[in-house]
Structure formats: C-alpha cells, structure tokens
Amino acid sequence: MLTIESLTHLGMGRASDGQSLLPRVLPGEEVDVAQDGTLRIITPSTDRVAAPCRHYKSCGGCAMQHATDPFVAQWKQDIIVKALQARGLTPEFRPIETSPAQSRRRAKLSGRRTKKGAMVGFHTRASDTLVEVPDCQLLTPNLRDSFAALEALTALACSRKGEIDLTVTEAALGPDVLVTTDKDLTPQLRVELAALANQFGLSRLVWNDEPVVTINPPVQDFGGTGVVPPPGAFLQATKHGEHTLLAAVDEITHKASRIIDLFAGCGTFTLPLAKRSELHAVEGEAAMMEALDRGWREGHQLRRVTTETRDLFRRPLEADELRHFDAAVIDPPRAGAEAQIETLAGSDIKTIAMVSCNPVTFARDAKTLVDAGFAMPWIQVVDQFRWSPHVEVVAPFTRK
Ligand SMILES: C[S@@+](CC[C@H](N)C(=O)[O-])C[C@H]1O[C@@H](n2cnc3c(N)ncnc32)[C@H](O)[C@@H]1O
Numbered sequence: 001m002l003t004i005e006s007l008t009h010l011g012m013g014r015a016s017d018g019q020s021l022l023p024r025v026l027p028g029e030e031v032d033v034a035q036d037g038t039l040r041i042i043t044p045s046t047d048r049v050a051a052p053c054r055h056y057k058s059c060g061g062c063a064m065q066h067a068t069d070p071f072v073a074q075w076k077q078d079i080i081v082k083a084l085q086a087r088g089l090t091p092e093f094r095p096i097e098t099s100p101a102q103s104r105r106r107a108k109l110s111g112r113r114t115k116k117g118a119m120v121g122f123h124t125r126a127s128d129t130l131v132e133v134p135d136c137q138l139l140t141p142n143l144r145d146s147f148a149a150l151e152a153l154t155a156l157a158c159s160r161k162g163e164i165d166l167t168v169t170e171a172a173l174g175p176d177v178l179v180t181t182d183k184d185l186t187p188q189l190r191v192e193l194a195a196l197a198n199q200f201g202l203s204r205l206v207w208n209d210e211p212v213v214t215i216n217p218p219v220q221d222f223g224g225t226g227v228v229p230p231p232g233a234f235l236q237a238t239k240h241g242e243h244t245l246l247a248a249v250d251e252i253t254h255k256a257s258r259i260i261d262l263f264a265g266c267g268t269f270t271l272p273l274a275k276r277s278e279l280h281a282v283e284g285e286a287a288m289m290e291a292l293d294r295g296w297r298e299g300h301q302l303r304r305v306t307t308e309t310r311d312l313f314r315r316p317l318e319a320d321e322l323r324h325f326d327a328a329v330i331d332p333p334r335a336g337a338e339a340q341i342e343t344l345a346g347s348d349i350k351t352i353a354m355v356s357c358n359p360v361t362f363a364r365d366a367k368t369l370v371d372a373g374f375a376m377p378w379i380q381v382v383d384q385f386r387w388s389p390h391v392e393v394v395a396p397f398t399r400k
Contacts, residue, residue: 001030001031001032001042002015002016002017002020002022002030002031002032002033003015003016003028003029003030003031004016004022004025004026004027004028004029004030004031005027006027007026007027007075008021009079009359009389010063010389011023011063011064011075011389013025013026013027013029013031015031020033022039023039023063023125024039024063024066025039025041026044026045026047026048026066026067026071027045028043028045029041029042029043029044029045029048030042030043045067047067047068047070047071048066048067048068049065049066049067049068051065051066052065052101052137053065053133053135053136053137053138054135055131055133055135055136058124058131059121059122059124059131059133059136060122060123060124060125060126060127060131061122061133061136061138062138062387062388063387063388063389064387064388064389065137065387069098072098072383072387073096073098073381073383076096076381076383076391077093077096077381079359079391080093080359080362080379080381080391080393081093082359083359083360083362083363084359084363084366084379086363087363087364087366087367088367089363089366089367089370089376091376091377091378091379091395092377092378092379093378093379093380093381094378094379094380095380096380096381096382096383097240097241097244097380097381097382097383098383098386099237099238099240099241099382099383099384099385099386100240100386101137101138101386102137102138102139102140102141103140103238103239103240103386104138104139104140104143104237104238104386105139105140105142105143105169105170105235105237105238105239106143106167106168106169106170106235106237107138107139107143107167107168108165108166108167109121109122109150109165109166109168110122110123110130110163110164110165110166111130111150111151111153111154111157111158111163111164111165111166112130112154112158112162112163112164113154113155113158113159113160113161117151117155118151118152118154118155118158119132119151119154120132120147120150120151120154120166121133122136130163134147138386138387140170142170142175143168143170143175146168146175146177146200146202148200149175149177149196149197149200149201149202150166150168150177152196152199152200153166153177153179153193153196153205154166156189156192156193156196157179157181157183157189157193157207158181158183159181159182159183162181162182162183164179164180164181164183165179165180165181166178166179166180167180167231167232169218169229169235171203171204171216171218171219171220172203172216172218172219172221173203173215173216173217173218173219174201174202174203174215174216174218175201175202175203176202176203176204176218176231177197177202177204177205177206178206178231178232179205179206179207179208180208181207181208185207185208185210185212190207190212193205193207193212193213194212194213197212197213197215198213198215201215202215203215203216203217203218204216204217204218204231206231206232209231211231220235220266222266222267222268222270222271222272222295223246223271223272223273223275224272224275224299224300225267225271225272225274225295225296225298225299225300225302226295226298226299227266227267227271227291227292227294227295228291228294228295229266229288229291230266230285230287230288230290230291233265233266233285233287233288233291234265234266234288235265235266235268236268236384237384237385238384240384241382241383241384241392242268242384244380244382244384244394245268245269245355245382245392245394246268246269246272248353248380248382248394248396249269249273249329249353249355249394250272250273251396252327252351252352252353252394252396253273253277253326253327253329253351253353255326255327255351256277256325256326256327256351257277257278257326258277258278258279258280258324258325258326258327259273259277259278259279259280259325259326259327259328259329260279260280260281260282260317260322260324260325260327260328260329261273261279261280261281261282261328261329262282262312262317262328262329262330262331262332262337262340263282263283263284263312263330263331263332263333263337264281264282264283264288264289264292264307264329264331265283265288265292265331266288266291266292266295267281267291267292267295267296267305268331269329269331270292270296270305271292271295271296271299271302271305273329274296274299274302274303274304274305275301275302275303276303277303278303278304278305279303279304279305279306280305280306280307280308280324280325281305281306281307281308282307282308282309282310282312282317283307283308283309283310284309284310284311284312285309286309289307289308289309290307292305292307293305293307312332312337312339312340313335313337313339313340314339316337316339316340316342316343317340317343318343319343319346319347319348322343322344322347322348322349323347323348325349326349326350326351327349327350327351327352327353328344328349328351328352328353329352329353329355330344330352330353330354330355331354331355331356332356332361332365333357334357334358334361335358335361336356336358336361336362336364336365337361337365338361338364338365338368341365341368341369342368344369345368345369345371345372345374346372349399350398350399351396351397351398351399352369352374352396352397352398353394353395353396353397354366354369354394354395354396354397355392355393355394356392356393356394357390357391357392359391359393362393362395366395366397369397370397373399373400374397374398374399374400375397375398375399375400376395376396376397377396377398378395378396379393379394379395380393380394380395381393382394
C-alpha cells in the first residue's frame with residue numbers, strides 16, 4: 001500500500017515509495033497498485049468527489065474532476081505561490097475566480113473514420129485511443145451541439161486510417177471550424193464541404209490554411225466591438241475568464257491615457273480599453289493585427305488604436321519607444337516575455353498589467369520587474385482551465 005504525499009504541478013500524485021507518480025489521486029489517500037497497474041483507492045481523501053462528467057474515467061481531456069472545487073482552487077493557487085516564493089516574491093492573493101462548467105468555448109478535438117462512419121472526441125490519457133464525449137461537461141452546449149457536424153466533416157475529410165484535428169470555436173452565428181489534415185482539398189471535396197457547412201450551420205470552415213466557406217463571419221465580441229479572428233487564432237479559453245482578466249487589466253490601467261498592449265492577439269484587451277484610452281497593439285501574427293485593425297475601424301466610439309506586427313522575442317520595444325505610454329498590458333505565450341520585460345524594466349513606464357498562463361515564466365518576469373523597482377501589490381488566479389492542471393494569473397506592477 002502507498003500513501004499519496006503531494007501532487008505535482010501536473011496533478012500527478014507523488015507516492016510514499018519515493019518513485020511512483022500516480023494519476024487521479026489526492027494527498028493523504030492510501031492506494032494500492034496491482035501488478036497489472038490497476039489503481040485502487042483504499043482510503044479516499046475527504047476532498048475526493050464523484051466526477052461530474054460520465055466520460056471522466058476514459059477521457060483524457062480533464063485531469064482533476066475527482067477533487068472538490070475548493071481543493072483544486074487551493075492547489076492551483078499553491079502552484080503560483082511556490083513559483084513566486086522560489087523568486088522571493090510574496091504578493092497578496094485576491095480570491096481565485098474559476099470559470100463554470102460547460103463554459104470552454106474553444107476546443108481541439110480529433111476525428112477518425114470508423115466502420116459505421118466517423119467519431120470525434122478527445123484522446124484517453126497517454127494513449128492514442130479516441131473517446132467520444134457527447135456529454136462533455138467542459139465545453140459549452142453550443143460546442144457539444146457541433147459534434148454532429150464534426151463527425152460528418154470527419155467522414156468527408158479523414159483518410160481511412162489517419163486522424164484529423166478539428167479546432168472548433170464558438171461564434172455568435174455558428175461554430176467556426178478549422179480542419180487540419182493531410183488530405184488534399186479537391187474541387188469536388190470543396191463543394192461537399194461547403195454543402196456540409198450550410199447544412200450544419202457552421203459560420204466558417206477552413207481547411208488547413210485555406211478558407212472553404214464563410215457563411216456568416218465568425219465574429220467575436222471584445223467589449224462591444226466585433227472582430228473576425230483568423231482561423232484557429234488565440235482566444236481566452238472562456239468568456240468568463242476573458243471578462244475576469246479584462247476587469248483586472250482595466251482596473252490596473254484605469255488612469256492611463258496611452259497604453260501599449262504587448263502580445264495583443266486580436267484585441268481582447270485593446271478594443272475594450274480603447275473605449276477610454278488610446279492604444280498601440282503589438283503582436284507577432286500579421287493576420288491577428290489585421291483582424292484587430294478591421295474591428296477597430298468598424299467599431300463605434302473608440303479612441304485611436306494603432307497596430308504593429310512585430311516579433312517581441314527578437315525585437316522587443318525599446319525604452320525610447322515605450323516612453324510614449326503611461327501603461328503597458330503584457331500577455332505573452334507560455335515562454336513568457338524575458339526580452340520585453342527587460343526593456344520594460346529599464347523604461348519609464350509606471351504601470352504594467354501582466355497576464356500569464358505559465359507560473360514559472362511569470363515568476364521569472366515578475367522578479368525582473370520587482371528588482372527594477374516595481375511593486376506587485378496583488379495577484380489574482382483566474383482558473384479558466386477548469387479540471388485541468390493549467391492556470392492563468394493577472395497582476396499589477398507599479399513603480400514605487
Ligand atoms: C496568450 S496570447 C494573448 C493574446 C491576447 N492578449 C488575448 O488576450 O487574446 C499570446 C499572443 O502572443 C502572440 N505571440 C507569440 N509569440 C510572439 C512573439 N514572439 N512576438 C509577438 N507576439 C507573439 C501570439 O500570437 C498570441 O496572440
């Protein structure tokens with residue numbers, strides 16, 4: 001028998017033998033692992049609950065449904081606490097915000113052909129087996145309703161043996177679907193796909209890099225301004241997460257009349273903030289900048305927004321370019337923003353709102369700012385990746 005001592009940041013249980021890493025267990029639990037690897041919980045934790053989703057046992061999409069919400073919230077917050085403590089940082093934590101069940105508005109599913117037709121779902125844990133998840137508790141009801149369309153698409157798009165990736169995003173007038181496949185898009189297939197998109201009410205269907213049909217522009221609403229993101233473009237995982245992050249970014253930058261939005265995406269923060277401040281949005285993907293710019297031009301009662309496509313890892317904005325701004329918003333990918341944070345630290349900028357999905361790079365970048373004289377008065381964990389080990393944070397940095 002083994003006792004679970006703690007969880008790794010990926011949610012695996014460290015066992016008392018000092019070597020086993022076990023899935024779907026909780027600290028304090030006594031477990032038995034049979035010769036064939038079957039895991040039996042002998043003494044369950046008081047934090048253990050019956051998984052809300054009937055697919056949890058087989059599906060690998062979620063990792064933490066066997067734990068109570070308060071346990072998961074505390075565990076996620078502790079991951080951030082430890083990453084910051086390792087850098088000597090101890091900010092005050094605001095209460096965690098967790099997105100509700102059935103609120104994930106974007107998902108990457110897989111599809112494959114079967115004898116009867118096609119199936120769509122998530123892979124099981126650490127294996128290639130695909131599991132159908134018609135009652136998935138993570139995705140919005142609209143995304144779940146799109147499964148029939150995705151199956152029909154798979155039947156058309158997938159070769160007999162392979163698998164395809166289906167990136168589906170909820171949009172106001174029907175799902176926005178990106179198919180990633182090695183099958184060629186023939187003229188005949190194009191006609192069939194367009195008919196399928198029409199039949200199932202997809203707003204847009206894109207085949208690898210090639211738009212097949214746009215029936216309705218797949219508009220996303222950023223604070224009242226509509227933007228049509230390029231296919232598969234980054235979006236915050238839930239509307240709730242987006243609103244919570246935006247509320248914090250808005251609060252942090254409320255006094256700024258000129259703001260620079262670094263790693264701006266399609267304008268999740270830029271466009272809502274443009275209702276009261278001027279913004280310069282910088283982002284590596286030209287198509288996202290074009291989408292943001294078009295949204296701004298068609299928007300109403302927005303202050304001036306300028307855009308710039310730029311690789312911020314290789315060519316971060318230098319201190320003299322930053323001197324035009326009162327505040328910066330920075331929301332880098334998982335790698336963080338080491339080079340850009342260095343130049344921000346050496347600039348005259350007084351206020352920074354930093355958003356991050358990686359505790360380790362966030363702590364590294366936060367430390368650089370604190371060492372340069374910024375204070376980090378608080379931090380908030382926003383759990384828009386419910387039941388997964390992922391976590392998101394937002395924090396202000398202000399010059400002392
Ligand atoms: C976490 S997303 C944030 C996007 C946006 N702030 C939002 O909330 O929708 C990070 C963004 O950084 C962009 N990005 C990744 N690497 C980059 C780089 N080297 N230079 C500039 N932008 C980059 C991605 O395209 C993506 O849009």
